Amino acid sequence: MKDHASLAQEFITDEPRTDWHDETLWFVRQKRDKAAHGLPEWEQLREWASGIKDHTLSNLNTYLTQFEAQAKANGIQVHWAFDGEEHNRIIYDIIRKNNIERIVKSKSMLTEECHLNHFLQSNGIEIVDTDLGERIVQFRDEAPSHIVLPAIHLKKQDVSETFHKHLNTEKGNNDPQYLTEAARIHLRDKFVASQLAITGVNFAIAETGGFVVCTNEGNADMGAHAAPIHIACMGFEKIIPKAEHLSVFLRLLARSATGQPITTYSSHFHRPRPGQEMHIVIVDNGRSKQLGRKDFRNSLKCIRCAACFNTCPVYRRSGGHSYHTAVAGPIGSILNPNLDMKANADLPFASTLCGSCSNVCPVKIDIHEQLWKWRQVIVAEGYSPKAKTISMKIMSMVLARPAVYRFSGMMARKMMRLVPGLFKNKLNPWYKQREMPEAPKDSFREWYLKNKK
Amino acid sequence: MESRDKILELIKQNQPEAKSLPAVTINSVISFEDNYQQFKTVLESIGGKVELVDSIDAVKDIFLAETSSGKMVISTIPTFGEIDQKLSSYTAPQLEVLERAYLQATLGVAENGSVWLYESQMVNRLLPFICQHLVLVINKNAIVPTMHHAYQKIDVARDGFGVFLAGPSKTADIEQSLVIGAHGARTTTIFIVGS
Amino acid sequence: MKVGLFIPCYIDQFYPNVGIATLQLLEKLGCDVSFPLNQTCCGQPMANSGYASYDGGCDKNFVNNFSGFDYIVAPSGSCVLHVKEHLQDDANKEAALQIRSNIYELSEFLTDVLKVKNIAASFPYKVGFHNSCHGQRGLHLSSMTETVSPSFSKPLQLLNMVKGIQIMNPKRNDECCGFGGTFCVFEEAVSVKMGKDRIAEHDANEVDYITGVDVSCLMHMEGILKRNADKIKTIHIAEILNSQL
Ligand code: SF4
Numbered sequence: 001m002k003d004h005a006s007l008a009q010e011f012i013t014d015e016p017r018t019d020w021h022d023e024t025l026w027f028v029r030q031k032r033d034k035a036a037h038g039l040p041e042w043e044q045l046r047e048w049a050s051g052i053k054d055h056t057l058s059n060l061n062t063y064l065t066q067f068e069a070q071a072k073a074n075g076i077q078v079h080w081a082f083d084g085e086e087h088n089r090i091i092y093d094i095i096r097k098n099n100i101e102r103i104v105k106s107k108s109m110l111t112e113e114c115h116l117n118h119f120l121q122s123n124g125i126e127i128v129d130t131d132l133g134e135r136i137v138q139f140r141d142e143a144p145s146h147i148v149l150p151a152i153h154l155k156k157q158d159v160s161e162t163f164h165k166h167l168n169t170e171k172g173n174n175d176p177q178y179l180t181e182a183a184r185i186h187l188r189d190k191f192v193a194s195q196l197a198i199t200g201v202n203f204a205i206a207e208t209g210g211f212v213v214c215t216n217e218g219n220a221d222m223g224a225h226a227a228p229i230h231i232a233c234m235g236f237e238k239i240i241p242k243a244e245h246l247s248v249f250l251r252l253l254a255r256s257a258t259g260q261p262i263t264t265y266s267s268h269f270h271r272p273r274p275g276q277e278m279h280i281v282i283v284d285n286g287r288s289k290q291l292g293r294k295d296f297r298n299s300l301k302c303i304r305c306a307a308c309f310n311t312c313p314v315y316r317r318s319g320g321h322s323y324h325t326a327v328a329g330p331i332g333s334i335l336n337p338n339l340d341m342k343a344n345a346d347l348p349f350a351s352t353l354c355g356s357c358s359n360v361c362p363v364k365i366d367i368h369e370q371l372w373k374w375r376q377v378i379v380a381e382g383y384s385p386k387a388k389t390i391s392m393k394i395m396s397m398v399l400a401r402p403a404v405y406r407f408s409g410m411m412a413r414k415m416m417r418l419v420p421g422l423f424k425n426k427l428n429p430w431y432k433q434r435e436m437p438e439a440p441k442d443s444f445r446e447w448y449l450k451n452k453k
Numbered sequence: 454m455e456s457r458d459k460i461l462e463l464i465k466q467n468q469p470e471a472k473s474l475p476a477v478t479i480n481s482v483i484s485f486e487d488n489y490q491q492f493k494t495v496l497e498s499i500g501g502k503v504e505l506v507d508s509i510d511a512v513k514d515i516f517l518a519e520t521s522s523g524k525m526v527i528s529t530i531p532t533f534g535e536i537d538q539k540l541s542s543y544t545a546p547q548l549e550v551l552e553r554a555y556l557q558a559t560l561g562v563a564e565n566g567s568v569w570l571y572e573s574q575m576v577n578r579l580l581p582f583i584c585q586h587l588v589l590v591i592n593k594n595a596i597v598p599t600m601h602h603a604y605q606k607i608d609v610a611r612d613g614f615g616v617f618l619a620g621p622s623k624t625a626d627i628e629q630s631l632v633i634g635a636h637g638a639r640t641t642t643i644f645i646v647g648s
Numbered sequence: 649m650k651v652g653l654f655i656p657c658y659i660d661q662f663y664p665n666v667g668i669a670t671l672q673l674l675e676k677l678g679c680d681v682s683f684p685l686n687q688t689c690c691g692q693p694m695a696n697s698g699y700a701s702y703d704g705g706c707d708k709n710f711v712n713n714f715s716g717f718d719y720i721v722a723p724s725g726s727c728v729l730h731v732k733e734h735l736q737d738d739a740n741k742e743a744a745l746q747i748r749s750n751i752y753e754l755s756e757f758l759t760d761v762l763k764v765k766n767i768a769a770s771f772p773y774k775v776g777f778h779n780s781c782h783g784q785r786g787l788h789l790s791s792m793t794e795t796v797s798p799s800f801s802k803p804l805q806l807l808n809m810v811k812g813i814q815i816m817n818p819k820r821n822d823e824c825c826g827f828g829g830t831f832c833v834f835e836e837a838v839s840v841k842m843g844k845d846r847i848a849e850h851d852a853n854e855v856d857y858i859t860g861v862d863v864s865c866l867m868h869m870e871g872i873l874k875r876n877a878d879k880i881k882t883i884h885i886a887e888i889l890n891s892q893l
Pocket of ligand 1 (some may be wrong): 106256301302303304305306307308309357360361362363364365367
């Protein structure tokens, strides 16, 4: 499997497209800044959100139990899944039991994480993703490249071609208005005919046993209110203690995500409508393990706003697919090593540790510090390339011995002057697109001894 | 029950030491000179339409005039006339052609242009989403400054469903260009009653 | 005031002029500066690559060299941040902690400790300022565009005292240049792309120089500038504050 660095390199090959990707997401980041700066209490809100989540994580057992009891009392059926496979199995069983053939799904990163579509497909069941961006990537048989803007890696020409192929839209008509209208008509039919709606969950309220789903398009509501059965899937960290806490999170979520003051729809589900069946699947899938990792547990505070994606200078220039996981970007890089350290050992290194992610995070996750800590864990567990380990060992030995350091430094400078080809060659990744620094005759120390002592 | 107990047990083992819940003190949050003006400005900036009317009768007249248009128009506002007894059980195929829905909302939020709707105000949960055009009515004095104030006034679990709804349905999934009218209503008009 | 001068390894080897400017500047401002002769490196290259566990020898050497100073000053935000956050020596815990709290990046030392109000320097050029991430977001040398707080900048406060200088901010005022330690070679493509994009904004401002508080960022951008025969030069803030042109 290719790692982030090589996938990123492929992405950058098309430089104008990379620039477009970068600028588009930077524009979203700027909208976020404007929204944040519009609220004098912004930093206080982040502090509250972070504190509420910290408190919740420290009482998770109680709140989940309370939530379950309340939800059941509300007439919602509650399921628990230890991993992605069990999550998929629970949904499959509901589908089977009710002989369901037509399914619509609104955006849920959890179902992406569990590879639900793929699982159902291999069991002969089709799901229709109804978020416009997700429908686009589904038609193209791709994964979303961003958790809020799933098709941000595509240009309108790509969408036009895809829709021409699948929805028979006019060839070459790239107008987003026209293309969205085509999707609206196509998906309305799916909503109206659906037998099951699957949605994600943005927040689950322990106190009341209800849950909140946020969308701009209205697709979660169209699905959930039209279908006779609604299944909502949530990672267990979605829980918050009380309804009043929603004020803090809803004020932060959309502003952080897109710069909107709130999403168009913030839907609060508490009971199935008469005659409807409502299910909640509460999923662990590695979360309880992450909770036990002291240095990494507060990654579970994430509300999936994607502000860290939009601000990340690496993400903007490497695209979501270069992270080869369902959740990309900085938060993905601290969540995924927990799920599979070997396969995702490259991700914590896909960062300059600039720290911008931690600054925008509405729940104040110390993302860049966790990236640094994951690097240590990955090395300690032996998932770092051998050659790197050897060079680091040598380097640390040299730097611990002043005389050896001085000698090597002097030799290196000499070689750079005398045999520049040793450094200026294509095996040196620095030199590929950058000149080497000049090698001065004297180091600072040598100058100091001559001039100051 | 096996996974449930396993998950809860692991959580119990792994969750950190108890941390206290921060107090959210809402007297320190933003306030506006004129909640109505703020509400209008924000809602218009996200594609909604705002009309100030002296009396709800003005909206009722518009509704009544429209009922003869031949298109499906529904109101759930009691003073506008009798509400169809079967409305709550209408399904998506029946409501698919709904042109316009008139609903009373509970309150408006100045900071973000959203209104809160209880299920009882929708009668049928599909109404505000499946209609092509949505018309909402709120009282001018029911506009609160922020979401904190809004949650103090509503009981989210009173009905089986409720929603904060801000403007028309929209998407920017194609090249980040904003398109109004994704899956839900193409237009959202809010009549604000008061002077 | 006894000041220990820390000249990080790559500055020592490749950018001696930055060390010289730093030393001269501090002396001009009345500090009693010594340069401990057996210093090497702060250990950051290993630690940021995941090998903090290899830093024992480096840390010990650092503590040996820098114990007992009132202040330690270095012309590198990144190295200072590393020392502040990670320096440890089990045999000498107290001394290590002391160093962690006494070490300063040059510009913050000037503004916060020496409280410099004017500098007799002149530099009649158009200069683009690069906010290095570790100095900015790590050491809080300036406010950040992400957070909602009053704006300030310690390095710019100093640069504005220089006669004849014209400071230009790039469009994205605090975006990373892509150096990132070993990131610059392991993620070569993204690293260079980030550097090119930073430079393009300085190009648009038609600056003569790009300056900053971290030599590493400047070295990375210098490499790209030179490869592309761009006429913009890089210069460390110490060299500007020490110049009499
Ligand atoms: S880590 Fe923070 S910024 Fe990133 S998606 Fe999660 S909540 Fe948003």
